[in-house]
Amino acid sequence: xxxxxxxxxxxxxxxxxxxxxxxxxxxxxxxxxxxxxxxxxxxxxxxxxxxxxxxxxxxxxxxxxxxxxxxxxxxxxxxxxxxxxxxxxxxxxxxxxxxxxxxxxxxxxxxxxxxxxxxxxxxxxxxxxxxxxxxxxxxxxxxxxxxxxxxxxxxxxxxxxxxxxxxxxxxxxxxxxxxxxxxxxxxxxxxxxxxxxxxxxxxxxxxxxxxxxxxxxxxxxxxxxxxxxxxxxxxxxxxxxxxxxxxxxxxxxxxxxxxxxxxxxxxxxxxxxxxxxxxxxxxxxxxxxxxxxxxxxxxxxxxxxxxxxxxxxxxxxxxxxxxxxxxxxxxxxxxxxxxxxxxxxxxxxxxxxxxxxxxxxxxxxxxxxxxxxxxxxxxxxxxxxxxxxxxxxxxxxxxxxxxxxxxxxxxxxxxxxxxxxxxxxxxxxxxxxxxxxxxxxxxxxxxxxxxxxxxxxxxxxxxxxxxxxxxxxxxxxxxxxxxxxxxxxxxxxxxxxxxxxxxxxxxxxxxxxxxxxxxxxxxxxxxxxxxxxxxxxxxxxxxxxxxxxxxxxxxxxxxxxxxxxxxxxxxxxxxxxxxxxxxxxxxxxxxxxxxxxxxxxxxxxxxxxxxxxxxxxxxxxxxxxxxxxxxxxxxxxxxxxxxxxxxxxxxxxxxxxxxxxxxxxxxxxxxxxxxxxxxxxxx
Ligand SMILES: [Zn+2]
Ligand SMILES: [Zn+2]
Numbered sequence: 001x002x003x004x005x006x007x008x009x010x011x012x013x014x015x016x017x018x019x020x021x022x023x024x025x026x027x028x029x030x031x032x033x034x035x036x037x038x039x040x041x042x043x044x045x046x047x048x049x050x051x052x053x054x055x056x057x058x059x060x061x062x063x064x065x066x067x068x069x070x071x072x073x074x075x076x077x078x079x080x081x082x083x084x085x086x087x088x089x090x091x092x093x094x095x096x097x098x099x100x101x102x103x104x105x106x107x108x109x110x111x112x113x114x115x116x117x118x119x120x121x122x123x124x125x126x127x128x129x130x131x132x133x134x135x136x137x138x139x140x141x142x143x144x145x146x147x148x149x150x151x152x153x154x155x156x157x158x159x160x161x162x163x164x165x166x167x168x169x170x171x172x173x174x175x176x177x178x179x180x181x182x183x184x185x186x187x188x189x190x191x192x193x194x195x196x197x198x199x200x201x202x203x204x205x206x207x208x209x210x211x212x213x214x215x216x217x218x219x220x221x222x223x224x225x226x227x228x229x230x231x232x233x234x235x236x237x238x239x240x241x242x243x244x245x246x247x248x249x250x251x252x253x254x255x256x257x258x259x260x261x262x263x264x265x266x267x268x269x270x271x272x273x274x275x276x277x278x279x280x281x282x283x284x285x286x287x288x289x290x291x292x293x294x295x296x297x298x299x300x301x302x303x304x305x306x307x308x309x310x311x312x313x314x315x316x317x318x319x320x321x322x323x324x325x326x327x328x329x330x331x332x333x334x335x336x337x338x339x340x341x342x343x344x345x346x347x348x349x350x351x352x353x354x355x356x357x358x359x360x361x362x363x364x365x366x367x368x369x370x371x372x373x374x375x376x377x378x379x380x381x382x383x384x385x386x387x388x389x390x391x392x393x394x395x396x397x398x399x400x401x402x403x404x405x406x407x408x409x410x411x412x413x414x415x416x417x418x419x420x421x422x423x424x425x426x427x428x429x430x431x432x433x434x435x436x437x438x439x440x441x442x443x444x445x446x447x448x449x450x451x452x453x454x455x456x457x458x459x460x461x462x463x464x465x466x467x468x469x470x471x472x473x474x475x476x477x478x479x480x481x482x483x484x485x486x487x488x489x490x491x492x493x494x495x496x497x498x499x500x501x502x503x504x505x506x507x508x509x510x511x512x513x514x515x516x517x518x519x520x521x522x523x524x525x526x527x528x529x530x531x532x533x534x535x536x537x538x539x540x541x542x543x544x545x546x547x548x549x550x551x552x553x554x555x556x557x558x559x560x561x562x563x564x565x566x567x568x569x570x571x572x573x574x575x576x577x578x579x580x581x582x583x584x585x586x587x588x589x590x591x592x593x594x595x596x597x598x599x600x601x602x603x604x605x606x607x608x609x610x611x612x613x614x615x616x617x618x619x620x621x622x623x624x625x626x627x628x629x630x631x632x633x634x635x636x637x638x639x640x641x642x643x644x645x646x647x648x649x650x651x652x653x654x655x656x657x658x659x660x661x662x663x664x665x666x667x668x669x670x671x672x673x674x675x676x677x678x679x680x681x682x683x
Contacts, residue, residue: 011049011094020089027085027226030097041097042105042230043223047080049092071134071220072201082108084174084223100262110135112172112224113162113231113260114142119216120161121256124154130218131193131244131253139259143242145193150239150254158256159236169229170213174222182208182219193244194219233267234260277518282570283412289575289632291583292413292566301410301417303563308583311612313566315581317398319450320422320559327443329396329424334376336400340366346375347536355403369402374530374555377425378537381551386541391551392428392436398562399423413567420562427539427551430480437488437510437527440556444512444525445492447558451569452578452681455515458494460485462508464501471505473531480552481529482508506532516572524560524568529553576633576655578681585672587629588615588650591622591641598645602638602665609669610676626653635683636672654683 010018010029020028026044030037075081082104089095098105114133121128121144131143144150150158177185179202186195197219202208209221213228225231237257244250261267278284286292291309294302305313321331340359343349348356352371359366370376377395386393402418410416426436448456462482463471471478485508489496496510503509507529513521530553533539540548559565569577579585586606590599599615606613616625622639629637637653643662644650650668652660663671675683 008089009049009092010089011092013094013096022090023088025086025088026083026095026097029089029095030085033097037097037099040099041085042100042102042225043082043098043108044085044087045080045082045096045098045104046087046089046093047095048078049094071132072197073221075221082223084172085226086171086174087223106260106262107135108223109225109231109262110140110260112228113234113258114140115172115211115213115216115218115220115224116162116165116228116231116234117142117158117236117256117258118144118218119165119213119228120158122216123165124157124161129191129193132197133218139237139257141255141257143193143244143253143255145244145251145253150256155236155239155256159234162231162234162236165214166228166231166234168214169227171227172222172224173212175210175212175217176207177210179204179206179208182210186219196245231260232262233264234258235267273518277520277571280518280571280574281412282414282567285570285575286412291570291575294410294412299417300407301405301415303413303416303418309566311583312569312577312581313562316451316559316562316566317422320398320447321396323443323446324394324396324424327394327439328392329394332377332380332395332397334373334380334397334399335370336402337367337369338375340368342375342379343368345536346378346533348372348375357402357404370399371401371403373397373399373401373421373423374425374533375537377423378533378539378553381425381427382537382539386427386551388429388541388543391541392426392432393551394424394426396422396424413563413570416561416563419564421557422559422562423555423557426554426556427534427541428554429541429543429549430552433480433552433554434484434487434491436554437484438491440527440554440558441488441492441494441510441512444527444558447525448512448514450679451565451581452572453514453516457513457515457521458489458496459502459511459513460489460496460498460508461502461504461511462498462500463503467501471503472535473507477531478508481531485510485527485529504528506530514568516568518571522564522568524565525558526556526560528555530555574633577635578679579635579672579683580676580679582633582635583612584614584632584634585612585676586614586636586638587625587632587634588613589622589625589629589637589639590615590617591639593619595640595642595645599640602640602650605665606669606672609673611669611672630655636668638668657683 006022007019008022008024010020012018018032026041027038030041111134114135118130118133125146127146129145131145133140133142179198183195183198186198198208208219210217211220211222211224235258237259240255240257242253242255244253261270286309289308290306292306293304294300295304324331340349348371356371357369359368377397380395381393398420400418400420405415405417428436463478489510509526509528511523512525513523515521534550534553539551541551543549588599588602590596596617603613603615616629618625626637626639633655635655638650639653640650649662649664652663652668654660
């Protein structure tokens, strides 16, 4: 332990160093900077500077693997950590004050809200025994033991009582007690969970840390906000059952979930976003709009594309194939299975087998479903000798691949066991590679903008040369590859984040994450170097010098997975696809049965004009037909009656814009065709 001095030095983030009397608190430090900062600060991050091991962070601590440990175990005196604003500082530290701008501060607010919740529960239901109450990514929970189940009315009462606790603005005060005393107290009061946590996470002889607010106290090492009044926006969300320590022989606990935010405005925005995300959920819309299904009898993670989803997919794929051809790719098809021997050569058998379907025994050999298309494209490349004049070779395929995902981990179209990659492999000379990467990036940008995404984030994953053994390929190759990726991004003027040490062992890569309409990031496109497979397959070409060389290999996928991209599209548009993608572009509503003939005539005209149309033949009221087409999110509804039949017109309703009145059939066809042609997102 450092000796306690009369004064201590505090290093601030701006580089300045200030001297304070020993025992001063982060709150004192904040006050000395500005009263406004003192009021805004939530918690402080300190790093002791006097001791040698101060490099450690909270994450690096050698804690037992249980999440509870961080709430109860003793703090590492030398480690960087978050502390209460009221913590006395007795040694030289670097100190950062966290305010509402910091995500970590929000976690402290949420955990403090868990204390407020427990305070409220004990005031209302004093017989309750407390388990534990951590912050989570979405809020917080607290485990309670109480023989009577909480009712929805109880939850409301708890929320109301929490508001009182917040209004009382009770300071969170840290107190200490000997371990033996605490244990005895908890055992006497039958607080079996608290007694367990003390026994499990503290050592004999230690002092136990408690936090008190008003009459409530909880065994916890903190940190917390300064007082209950700083829990400004909170909500009790839901209740779930859980067995104590996950064992069904143990008492059943009631886990009460809540969430908290810095302000009511932020909380409202959060709930609005959640609601919006639910409204857009591709699994719900997939059913509602009859786009796709997953069939239990066939297996989890395997997608059945229904006619309407399949139509969107066909348009996506046709577009992709045409674009590939325009950009000098050759389209290929390859099998879904191959002998295990091939996967041994490619290295998948060694490095990737846990992600592959188990082998199938046939009469001549064992076979495996393909998890990737790469080895197949290499075999096509190798099927004939190549000279530098043949390069670059760009082989593209919408290839179905199968990967083993554990049962229970599948999620709609996003996480599946079988999917289609818009996969391509480029084989080229080293001097060609930068242009090839530029080509891939331009292509990726066109994919995103064509399908209506305006915003994306780019990451460049490079190696860590200090960890040389973790990577294959020569230094020269790595430099070439990383430079090519950097230069390509620079040439396109694309800002990106470099992530050192994140490259695969076989090469660096660029990942493009699109940002959807709700601001969520989706990893889709990737451009990846590979120094491994060309060597494993002994690929070569004859260079201008007449010598044999190994080509550079780049993997790239732009949709990534067609299934996943489609899922993102459904959510992006909430199922209301732009005209060019809509599986049915117009629904025709004959006002009565005698208008059916005219409706059919219009349908033929529109189909001849390349449009996708349906007629509602049912003997239903016009209003019901319009409503059903509206629920199907059709871009256009065309209503036809006597007047329209006489004049060769239609009465037009546009999705989201309502009734547009009468329009000649010819004008409508022209309008629709030009919007499809331009892949417009307006109608
Ligand atoms: Zn706590
Ligand atoms: Zn590949």
